[in-house]
Amino acid sequence: MRRLTFTIFVAWLVAVTCPGHAQRLPFSELARSAAELTHDHVIYDPSYFRISYPNGDVPADRGVCTDVVIRAYRKLNIDLQKEVHEDMRANFRLYPANWGLTSCDRNIDHRRVPNLITFFSRKGEVLAISSRAEDYVPGDIVTWDLGRGQTHIGIVSEKKAAGDRYFIVHNIGNGQEFSDCLFAYKITGHFRYGYTTQQ
Numbered sequence: 001m002r003r004l005t006f007t008i009f010v011a012w013l014v015a016v017t018c019p020g021h022a023q024r025l026p027f028s029e030l031a032r033s034a035a036e037l038t039h040d041h042v043i044y045d046p047s048y049f050r051i052s053y054p055n056g057d058v059p060a061d062r063g064v065c066t067d068v069v070i071r072a073y074r075k076l077n078i079d080l081q082k083e084v085h086e087d088m089r090a091n092f093r094l095y096p097a098n099w100g101l102t103s104c105d106r107n108i109d110h111r112r113v114p115n116l117i118t119f120f121s122r123k124g125e126v127l128a129i130s131s132r133a134e135d136y137v138p139g140d141i142v143t144w145d146l147g148r149g150q151t152h153i154g155i156v157s158e159k160k161a162a163g164d165r166y167f168i169v170h171n172i173g174n175g176q177e178f179s180d181c182l183f184a185y186k187i188t189g190h191f192r193y194g195y196t197t198q199q
Helices: 002-017 027-037 065-074 080-090 113-123
Strands: 141-147 150-160 166-170 177-179 186-192
Touching (some): 027 150, 065 113, 065 166, 080 113, 113 141, 113 150, 113 186
Antiparallel strands (some): 141 186
16 A cells, blocks of 8 residues: 555656646646736736747736736646647647638737637647536636627636636736636636646
8 A cells, every 4th residue: 555655646746847747737727826926916918919939028017817817828838829839830720710820920829818718629628618617627728708709708716706616717807816707798618727626
């Protein structure tokens, strides 16, 4: 029994710390990373910015909903700018053609919800969309249709709202914040990426 426990511990340690396994993290880490972002003062700003690559970011006091997800992952050393760009470059035709582009743009591609939906669908775990609050756990990624062609994305936090429902960390216009909005809009996607719920 002691040997089995040690083996499990070593497997977890390798998954978290080794570069070749950097994408396997405890699910709570992403939720905590997102929660830290709520302490930063950020103005909602959908402007196009030219940013460095890799690990580029818009000005620290600016951002939209996708930047919450990007920044939360970056705290865990996962660079969605690079990962989305590399996948789009290799599979451009599989990504939405909503913007009439004929090639990748590493300044903005990862900051668009439809592109993140495609990326998480291809590289992550696609989960069922349901009306049961308990199906959405901390660290899950959720996307919504706000109507009139507007899409949105956020991260399920560890902070409880009501019953089994968790607050969402997102930016829908008031900066990076907690909101009790899981079922406020039409859910279009439910994903896990870069970690495991097996603690």
